[in-house]
Amino acid sequence: MRIAVGGFMHESNTFSRSAADLDRFREGSLTYGAALVPVWREAHHEVGGFLEGAETYGFDVVPLAMAWATPSGPVADALFEHVSDALVTGVRMAQPDGVLVALHGAMVTPTYPDADAEILRRLRAAVGPNVPIAASLDFHGNVSPQMAETANVLVGYQTYPHVDQRARGRLAAQLLARAVKGEVKPVVHVAKPPLILNLLGQDTAREPMALLMRMAREAERAPQVLSVSVMAGFPYADVPEMGPSVIVVADGDRAKAKAVADELAAAMWNVREQLNVPCPTPAEAVARAVASQQHPVLLVDLGDNIGGGSAGDGTVLLAELMKQRAKGFIVALYAPEAVRVAKAVGVGGVLDGPLGGTDGMHGPPVTVRGVVRSLHEGKWVETEARHGGRRQNDQGHAAVLDLGDGSLVVLTSLRTPPFSLGQLTSLGIDPRGASAIVVKAAVAYKAAYAPIAGEVIEVDTPGLTAINPARFTYTRIRRPMYPLDVS
Known part of the structure; x- marks a missing residue:
């Protein structure tokens, strides 16, 4: 056979x-x-x-x-x-x-x-x-x-x-x-x-x-x-x-x-009505995260869900964390140009400039100033059953940027969904030590991140994967369709 x-x-x-x-x-x-x-x-x-x-x-x-x-x-x-x-x-x-x-x-x-x-x-x-x-x-x-x-x-x-x-x-x-x-x-x-x-x-x-x-x-x-x-x-x-x-x-x-x-x-x-899940705004979510004593808080960036096809460089939650003076957070961004700059200035050098927001749908660019803590090839092997089932992983050349107060921005050269803790641990980062981690996903991250989470806050952010279907203009789907067409 x-x-x-x-x-x-x-x-x-x-x-x-x-x-x-x-x-x-x-x-x-x-x-x-x-x-x-x-x-x-x-x-x-x-x-x-x-x-x-x-x-x-x-x-x-x-x-x-x-x-x-x-x-x-x-x-x-x-x-x-x-x-x-x-x-x-x-x-x-x-x-x-x-x-x-x-x-x-x-x-x-x-x-x-x-x-x-x-x-x-x-x-x-x-x-x-x-x-x-x-x-x-x-x-x-x-x-x-x-x-x-x-x-x-x-x-x-x-x-x-x-x-x-x-x-x-x-x-x-x-x-x-x-x-x-x-x-x-x-x-x-x-x-x-x-x-x-x-x-x-x-x-x-x-x-x-x-x-x-x-x-x-x-x-x-x-x-x-x-x-x-x-x-x-x-x-x-x-x-x-x-x-x-x-x-x-x-x-x-x-x-x-x-x-x-x-x-x-x-x-x-x-059960269609019960399948809809309400979420807080970015400002509300970050305020809850800052006040929380259950670390790390996972801030789920629904609008920039990389596993759903989004840009991976959304800045809405990064900007809000900085605005509310949060400490000890981790944010990963797809930023190939910033990785090239980080490699040019080298470990210990300063990167000062805009990050993310390239398509205008996931927040505008955010200006940051930080020290390049480390540079990496960006590959790792995942041995556990994780969403997507991949064993060999590659986020491209990566840089870890230290913003001070224990806050880190991970810059990657490839769009990389947060399906494995290896994305961080392979860079020498212990995610358990963070106060808050932004995960650009919806549910798929849970197999890797839920075991370490102190609290999970799902956030109604804008973008290509926003949680509310009313944010999108559909022209080819079947109609009527709940919840867009509610009698």
């Missing part, structure tokens, strides 16, 4: 002007053929789960290609064609018994608003109607019925932060192997309630999302039900399929798959 394994993953924020091109994927991960195996084999990622599944379920792996990039604006059409061609050409040459492919579910290109469905369509055309295809999907995938019509198996992550990726990859591998052997005949149904879930409500440890997850696990115990995936969707994509969904894979029973999916989608609709 020969199974082709590959992937093409990107979370595309259509409100961003920063396209994901070849350079962005090279900064992330772009491997072809056998080269993908050592990169992903040990990772807490679904591709690692696919590869583990080869031993567990007895199939030979035919590696195709694997492409991943930090979320940003839409994927460039040329890059999409390049990677898609690598996958399709690979399966045509391999003529496998089945295909395992890691997709995100919220990838957009200028030509294809539902790019993941287009990849599945091309793979299906390449292998024909009888070769099973199984795809893993990110919890934030904007899943379309077209995906269900093309793939035999769709399996989504069921944790946010995403710490179950490898396990979900193993499940996809198991179901595909069983389909190839003729043990099951999987069919898929996708139900989509008409609502937008803000990212805080998507936290799978927070009610009522936790309730929906318990209902999904219970539904999987029913006869003929092979897998149930509650999907939160990605609200920063202005595309027709934007929004949450429920995916059910059943053994040959389409009516059963539809009934289970529709029941869970109705349950999600019924």
